Amino acid sequence: MGTTSMNNTEDPELGEAGAQLSTAPVETAADRTPGGPTLGVIGWARWFWRQLTSMRVALILLFLLSLGAIPGSLIPQNSVDEMKVQAFRDRHETLAPLYDKLQFFDVYSSVWFSAVYILLFVSLIGCIVPRSWQFVGQLRSRPPGAPGRLTRLPAYTTWRTAAEPEEVREAALTMLRGRRFRAHGVGDAVAAEKGYLREAGNLVFHVSLIVMLIAFAWGQLFKSEGGKLVVEGGGFSNTLTQYDDFKSGSLFGTDELTPFSFTLDSFTGTYARSGPQRGTPRTYEAALTWSTPGSADRKQVVEVNRPLEVDGTKVYLNGHGYAPVVTVRDGKGDVVFQDAVPLLPIDNNVTSTGAIKVMDGYRDKNGKKDQLGFQAFFVPTFAGAGKGDMFSQFPGLEFPVLALTGYHGSLGVDAGLPQNVYQLDTRKMKQFKGADGEVLKQRLLPGETMQLPDGAGSITFEKDVKEWATFQITRQPATGWALTGAVAAIGGLAASLFIRRRRVWVRAVRGEDGVTVVEMAGLGRSESAKLPEELTDLALTLHAQAPTAPGETEEPDVPAEGAQQ
Amino acid sequence: MTLAAATNEGLAEISNYLIYSSMAVYTLAFFAHMAEWLFGSRSKVARTAAALTAPKEAAAAAPAVTVRTAGGTTVLDKPKVVTRAAAGTRDVPDGPGAHGGTEKGDLYGRIAVSLTALAFLLEASGVIARAVSVQRAPWGNMYEFSTTFSTVVVGVYLALLLAGKNVRWAGLPLVTTVLLDLGLAVTVLYTKSDQLVPALDSYWLWIHVSTAIFCGAVFYLGAVGSILYLFRDSYEAKLASGGRPGRFATSVMERLPAAASLDKFAYRVNAAVFPLWTFTIIAGAIWAGDAWGRYWGWDAKEVWSFITWVAYAAYLHARATAGWKGRKAAYIALVAFLCFLWNYYGVNMFVNSLHSYAGV
Ligand code: HEM
Numbered sequence: 001m002g003t004t005s006m007n008n009t010e011d012p013e014l015g016e017a018g019a020q021l022s023t024a025p026v027e028t029a030a031d032r033t034p035g036g037p038t039l040g041v042i043g044w045a046r047w048f049w050r051q052l053t054s055m056r057v058a059l060i061l062l063f064l065l066s067l068g069a070i071p072g073s074l075i076p077q078n079s080v081d082e083m084k085v086q087a088f089r090d091r092h093e094t095l096a097p098l099y100d101k102l103q104f105f106d107v108y109s110s111v112w113f114s115a116v117y118i119l120l121f122v123s124l125i126g127c128i129v130p131r132s133w134q135f136v137g138q139l140r141s142r143p144p145g146a147p148g149r150l151t152r153l154p155a156y157t158t159w160r161t162a163a164e165p166e167e168v169r170e171a172a173l174t175m176l177r178g179r180r181f182r183a184h185g186v187g188d189a190v191a192a193e194k195g196y197l198r199e200a201g202n203l204v205f206h207v208s209l210i211v212m213l214i215a216f217a218w219g220q221l222f223k224s225e226g227g228k229l230v231v232e233g234g235g236f237s238n239t240l241t242q243y244d245d246f247k248s249g250s251l252f253g254t255d256e257l258t259p260f261s262f263t264l265d266s267f268t269g270t271y272a273r274s275g276p277q278r279g280t281p282r283t284y285e286a287a288l289t290w291s292t293p294g295s296a297d298r299k300q301v302v303e304v305n306r307p308l309e310v311d312g313t314k315v316y317l318n319g320h321g322y323a324p325v326v327t328v329r330d331g332k333g334d335v336v337f338q339d340a341v342p343l344l345p346i347d348n349n350v351t352s353t354g355a356i357k358v359m360d361g362y363r364d365k366n367g368k369k370d371q372l373g374f375q376a377f378f379v380p381t382f383a384g385a386g387k388g389d390m391f392s393q394f395p396g397l398e399f400p401v402l403a404l405t406g407y408h409g410s411l412g413v414d415a416g417l418p419q420n421v422y423q424l425d426t427r428k429m430k431q432f433k434g435a436d437g438e439v440l441k442q443r444l445l446p447g448e449t450m451q452l453p454d455g456a457g458s459i460t461f462e463k464d465v466k467e468w469a470t471f472q473i474t475r476q477p478a479t480g481w482a483l484t485g486a487v488a489a490i491g492g493l494a495a496s497l498f499i500r501r502r503r504v505w506v507r508a509v510r511g512e513d514g515v516t517v518v519e520m521a522g523l524g525r526s527e528s529a530k531l532p533e534e535l536t537d538l539a540l541t542l543h544a545q546a547p548t549a550p551g552e553t554e555e556p557d558v559p560a561e562g563a564q565q
Numbered sequence: 566m567t568l569a570a571a572t573n574e575g576l577a578e579i580s581n582y583l584i585y586s587s588m589a590v591y592t593l594a595f596f597a598h599m600a601e602w603l604f605g606s607r608s609k610v611a612r613t614a615a616a617l618t619a620p621k622e623a624a625a626a627a628p629a630v631t632v633r634t635a636g637g638t639t640v641l642d643k644p645k646v647v648t649r650a651a652a653g654t655r656d657v658p659d660g661p662g663a664h665g666g667t668e669k670g671d672l673y674g675r676i677a678v679s680l681t682a683l684a685f686l687l688e689a690s691g692v693i694a695r696a697v698s699v700q701r702a703p704w705g706n707m708y709e710f711s712t713t714f715s716t717v718v719v720g721v722y723l724a725l726l727l728a729g730k731n732v733r734w735a736g737l738p739l740v741t742t743v744l745l746d747l748g749l750a751v752t753v754l755y756t757k758s759d760q761l762v763p764a765l766d767s768y769w770l771w772i773h774v775s776t777a778i779f780c781g782a783v784f785y786l787g788a789v790g791s792i793l794y795l796f797r798d799s800y801e802a803k804l805a806s807g808g809r810p811g812r813f814a815t816s817v818m819e820r821l822p823a824a825a826s827l828d829k830f831a832y833r834v835n836a837a838v839f840p841l842w843t844f845t846i847i848a849g850a851i852w853a854g855d856a857w858g859r860y861w862g863w864d865a866k867e868v869w870s871f872i873t874w875v876a877y878a879a880y881l882h883a884r885a886t887a888g889w890k891g892r893k894a895a896y897i898a899l900v901a902f903l904c905f906l907w908n909y910y911g912v913n914m915f916v917n918s919l920h921s922y923a924g925v
Contacts, residue, residue, distance in 0.1 A: 024885050055886040059879055066875040066904075073868035073912070080863060108863050157644045216861065225859065305855045316858040474858040482860065486847045493840045497881075520644075532646045539644040548644075 017147040020138050021501055021525045023131040023199055025055055052119065053126035061120040068116055072107030075099065079108065079247075109220075121213055128206050135199050143193035145186035146505035150521035153505075155532040157539050158519045163546040165516050168508035171545045175538065176504065189507035198525070201495025204488055211485035215478040221251040223476040230264040231323045231340045231468040237261030238313070238473065258313040258475065262290035265299075267320055267467040271396045279349060279394055286317050286469045302471075312475055319470035321345045321352055324378055324402050325462040328358050331365040331455040340466040343378050344422050349392035352378040355424040356404075356459075357411055364408070365455045371411045373424045374459060377403040390443075402444045402461045406432040406452055432456065501525045504538060508546075515549050518542070576698035581751075583691030584712060588747050590684035591740055597677035598737040601663045605670030605820065655801055659822040662733050677736055678726065685719045688747075692716050704774045707913055711750035714909075715743040717782040725786075732830070734821050738789050769852030776845040781905055783838040784877075788902040790831030791895040798824040798892060828891065832884060835898060839877055846870050869908035876901035 051057055076084035085105050089096040103110035150156055161168065169190050176183040176192040183192035226246035228236050236242055238257050265287040272280045286302045292310065302308045308315040323340035330336050336358055343354035358372035381394035382401040390403050409429035413419055432440040432452055442450040444461040451458045502524040511517045520542070522535040664670030692713050696703035703709045722739055725732045800818040803810050810818070821827065849870065854860035861867060880897040883889035889897075 055882060056888075059882050059886060059889065062875055062879040062882065066872040066879070069868050069872050069875075072863055073865040073872075077863060153649070155646050155648050157646045159644045223859075307855075307858070314858060316856075318857070472858045476859060479854070479860065483851070486850075490840055490844050490847070493843060497836050497840060532648045536644075536646045539646065543644050 016144045017153070017503065017505075017523055019144060020134070020141075021503070021523075023134045023138070023203075025053070025127070025131075049126065052123045053130075055127075058120070058123050058127065061116060061123060064116045065120060068107070068113045071104050072113075075104050075107070077107060078105050117213070121210060124206055124210060128203060128210075132203055135196075135203060138199070139196060142184050142186075143182060143191040143503055145191050146189035146507050146521075150505060150507060150519045153521035153523050155522040155535045156520070157535065158517060159543065160511065160515045160517055160549045161543075161546040162549045163516055165508040165510055168516060168518055168542070168546045169506065172506035172508070172542055175541055175545075176506075179538075181504065188509045189505050191503065191505050193501070193503045195499050195501035195525075197495050198499035198501045199496075201492040201499060203492070205492030205496055208485045208489035208492055212482055212489065215481035215485055218478040219249075219476045219482065221249040222256070222478075223474070224248040224252050224257065225472065225474040225476075227318075227470055227472050229319075229342055229468055229470045231342055232264055232266055232466045233340075234468075235261060235263035236471070236473075243473075256475070258292075258311045260290060260292045260310045260313070262288045262308070262315070264469060265289055267469045269320060269395065269467070271394065273396075281395065284317060284320060286320075286471075288315075312477065314474050316472040316474070317469055318472050321350060321468055322378060322380060322397070322400075323466040323468045324376070324400070325464040325466060326356055326374075326402075327460040327462060328356070328362070328372060328457065329460070330362055330457040336361040336457075337372075340464075340468075341376065342422075342468045343376055347391070348395065350380050350395045351390070351392040352376075354378075354422045357413070357421070357424070359411060359413060362457070370408050371429075372457075373407045373409075373411055373426070373429055374404050375407075375424055380465075397465060400446060400465055403441065404444065404450055404459060405439060405441045406450075406459065408432065408456065500528055500530060502531055502534070504535065506542065516546070518546060574698075576694050580691045580694035580698060583687050583694060584747065584751065587684045587688035587691060588744065588751070590680055590687060591744050591747070594677045594680035594684055595737075595740045595744060597673050597680055598663065598740060601670050601673040601677055602737065602817075602820075604673060605663055605665030605667055655805060655823075655825065657801060657823040657825070659731070659826050660734075660818070660820040662731075663737065663820055665820050674733060674736070677740070678723075678733065681719060681736065681740060682723055685716065685723060688712065688716045688719070702771055702774065704770075704778070706756040707754040707910070708750050708756045710778070710909070711746055711754055713778055714781060715746045715750075717778055718785055719743060721779075721782050721786060731822065731826075732786075734793070735786065735789050738793075739786075742785075769848055769855065773845060773848040773852055776841055776848065780838050780842045780845055781909060783834055784842075784902050784905055787831045787834040787838075788899060790827050790834060791898045791902075793821055794824055794827035794831055795892060795895055797821050797827055798895075800824075828895065831895065831898060835877060835901075836881060839881065842874060842877065846874055865912050866908065869904060869912055873901060873904040873908055876904050 076088050078085050088105075092099075099105055103112070107113055147153070163171075165188070169185055169188075172190045173183050173185060176190065179194070181192035181194045182196075183190055185191075224246070225248070226243035228242065228244050230236055238260050240246060240254055240257070268283065268285045268287070270282045272278050272282055284304050288300050288302055288308060289297050290300060290308065290310065291297045300308050302315060302317045304317055307317070321343060322345075323342040325338070325340045327335055328337040337356075341354060341356050343352035345352045354376050356372075356374040356376055360369075360371070362370055362372055364370045377390050379390055379392035379399075379401050380396060381392050381398040383389075383391070383393050384399075390401070407424065407426055407429035411419075412425040412428055419425065434440045434453060440450075440453060444450060446461055446463040446465065449458050449460040502522055504520065504522045507519045508516055520535060520539050522531045524531045662671075662674070664672075664674045692703050692709075695709060695712070699705070703713055718739065722732060722735060797818055800810055800814060801824050822830070849867070850860040853862065853867075876897065880894055880901055883894040883897050
């Protein structure tokens with residue numbers, strides 16, 4: 001069957017029958033060209049507004065929006081990872097200033113990207129408001145009367161019956177209303193319509209888009225987000241200085257940080273011990289004690305997908321690792337450093353690296369001030385001596401080994417530049433050498449000590465290995481609104497795409513020979529195979545009450561299909 | 566370094582055998598489809614041409630409704646509904662399908678579909694064996710994505726066939742691309758069965774990824790429909806303007822459904838799955854909110870999902886706008902699908918993304 005995607009509502013021959021079957025704006029040639037020679041300011045403004053709220057411009061803006069989003073996925077973004085942006089700047093010295101000018105490092109908050117979506121949403125509002133009024137009008141008016149020739153409609157049937165025309169119309173009205181059509185009698189026919197929810201759904205969908213956008217923008221402007229590494233026993237209180245790193249929206253004020261604090265009592269990671277999944281984490285749990293000013297301490301366990309929530313601020317657990325406790329002594333045996341040193345994991349089995357820095361308090365054997373640095377390599381589960389490399393075999397703490405090499409000299413921390421605490425800047429340091437002249441390197445078991453050469457002191461790997469956890473502390477207002485908008489958008493979309501809006505007419509008139517002729521026809525907003533099915537069903541129901549007149553078969557002599565213009 | 570060795574290698578191996586066997590059977594299905602096309606008849610060539618060049622006045626007059634009496638007998642026949650195409654469109658009958666209406670072609674076609682069904686069962690078992698061997702959803706890497714993806718594509722196709730839809734014309738392009746996809750999967754993308762990083766351990770993984778794969782499969786069917794529509798539409802346009810397409814084009818195009826049917830198929834399929842795609846993105850955002858503390862962060866994968874979504878929204882819009890229906894809308898649908906593909910393969914391979922599955 002030759003079918004088409006064309007909206008039936010645009011068939012000029014149907015006249016009023018297809019009018020107001022939707023609220024989509026109809027584009028006319030006049031919309032496209034500014035009309036008349038005497039187009040004043042108001043005329044232009046009007047023309048511009050009509051352009052902006054036309055479907056064609058909406059389409060173009062949608063294109064621009066997706067096009068504009070592309071650079072942000074290919075070029076590193078400040079909002080995602082500033083380190084990567086910096087790396088990019090270092091690599092592309094000529095390109096970077098150009099990108100800066102084009103705001104390519106901040107695509108999603110750039111002037112041009114904002115312009116596109118703001119225009120789109122102005123267009124959307126300008127489109128929704130009149131469409132809503134129109135829809136309300138449609139709800140209050142009644143379906144238009146039957147067109148003159150029902151045979152021109154996409155689905156049609158007819159038969160002759162002995163029942164009176166009034167009876168047939170009455171039966172049709174009852175039947176259609178029973179099937180939740182809005183139906184009324186106009187002249188010699190009954191007009192009915194169904195599926196208004198389609199339009200309602202479409203409007204809900206577009207309104208939800210606006211709700212989502214506002215909620216998202218609000219969340220972006222007022223959000224705050226920062227990370228903090230806490231070793232077991234350590235704590236955090238929610239002020240700016242306590243964060244390891246911090247980002248916030250442009251309208252965020254520091255007084256908006258929810259006042260609260262917590263301490264990490266313990267971190268527990270358990271792992272599958274055997275089977276194909278060996279080593280796979282089973283649980284990550286951070287036991288916190290937290291409080292807000294003026295309230296008692298409370299306890300809560302935070303897991304990976306289960307944050308602690310304090311008054312709109314969420315504390316997510318998003319990383320963990322080990323912090324071996326080490327003690328450094330000087331040549332005289334005095335303790336100059338004792339702390340748990342967090343090391344960063346480099347693989348799934350938590351092989352970790354990091355640096356131990358002794359900044360002050362240390363004097364060498366001559367009593368001169370010096371600084372010590374150690375490069376540390378840690379595995380929670382060692383493969384066993386002679387079994388090759390220092391890679392952990394299991395993420396749990398089963399056979400911890402700490403490997404160290406030491407340096408002395410200047411750590412370079414006084415230069416005023418911020419320094420990565422996990423890396424050792426050895427440019428101004430000298431590596432300790434063993435008696436054999438080889439680099440001093442040692443693997444320590446818990447409790448073991450590495451002696452530094454020439455009475456420079458010692459470093460001890462204590463029996464205590466602490467764990468640390470990183471937390472992400474975020475506050476993003478209006479999340480609830482975004483979710484509500486999203487759910488409404490899906491609902492509206494489904495209604496808009498799956499509900500068919502259609503009209504049915506039933507005409508019953510006395511024919512020239514005195515026998516009643518029943519004609520039924522259906523029209524949908526867009527052509528659908530369901531329409532004839534539904535019409536058949538309706539016709540059969542009506543036919544049961546107004547059966548074919550005795551001595552007749554109905555066989556409408558219409559071309560079966562393919563009536564051409 | 567990892568404990569991959571400890572994963573259930575036996576099952577993983579079985580999975581590989583199943584995937585290879587399915588490829589073999591798909592290959593047979595491919596040849597059967599070729600036979601369907603080759604041995605199918607070319608005799609019905611004139612149908613479209615006839616429909617398009619028929620005298621235009623034929624139907625110009627309004628059909629008179631006369632009701633015939635059947636010689637005094639009381640026949641209580643039921644009312645029959647007649648349908649009519651909308652104004653301004655070509656009214657062309659659908660082609661008979663690849664077999665061209667011949668029994669021999671049809672037989673090969675049926676064999677091809679049966680083989681496809683068999684290959685589907687093998688492939689699906691392969692995917693499931695893989696899932697069992699790693700004790701998780703089989704969507705941890707590109708190899709697993711690709712095998713699951715083509716399984717779902719064929720599954721949707723077979724389901725449509727079972728539901729009595731006229732989609733057998735999609736058989737050959739489908740089997741061909743499934744073979745390409747699997748070929749790529751077992752050679753370039755192959756990854757040994759391994760376990761997953763646990764940040765992904767959330768029921769949102771199941772929801773988000775399974776709907777994403779399903780949407781992709783359905784979008785793919787839509788794209789096949791759109792491509793064939795473009796060819797068929799040019800063919801019809803050429804005929805309508807008095808042109809004379811080549812023999813090969815005629816033979817192929819005559820058997821496909823009418824352009825309008827293909828267009829409608831593509832639209833239906835895309836529109837039906839678009840709300841699910843919207844849901845997929847929202848589910849991803851909820852999951853990101855749970856796992857990373859922000860529901861939307863313009864990560865590359867998120868950006869491309871958004872672009873794909875906007876592109877499909879543009880497609881649906883285009884269909885409602887005069888002047889953009891038909892070919893232009895079909896181009897938008899294809900661009901939208903390319904965005905989807907890029908998100909699936911391109912972003913994984915070429916762009917740095919959080920979704921490369923690292924983290925706690
Ligand atoms: C923010 C960007 C927009 C998005 C993502 C969007 C998305 C969509 C989608 C997915 C549909 C398909 C649903 C359906 O066919 O019923 C649709 C329909 C529609 N949209 Fe939009 N839209 C946007 C902006 C606009 C604007 C600015 C206008 C007005 C100029 C508009 C007017 C319409 C109309 C009238 C329909 C119904 C078409 C029909 O009844 O077939 N939309 N929109």
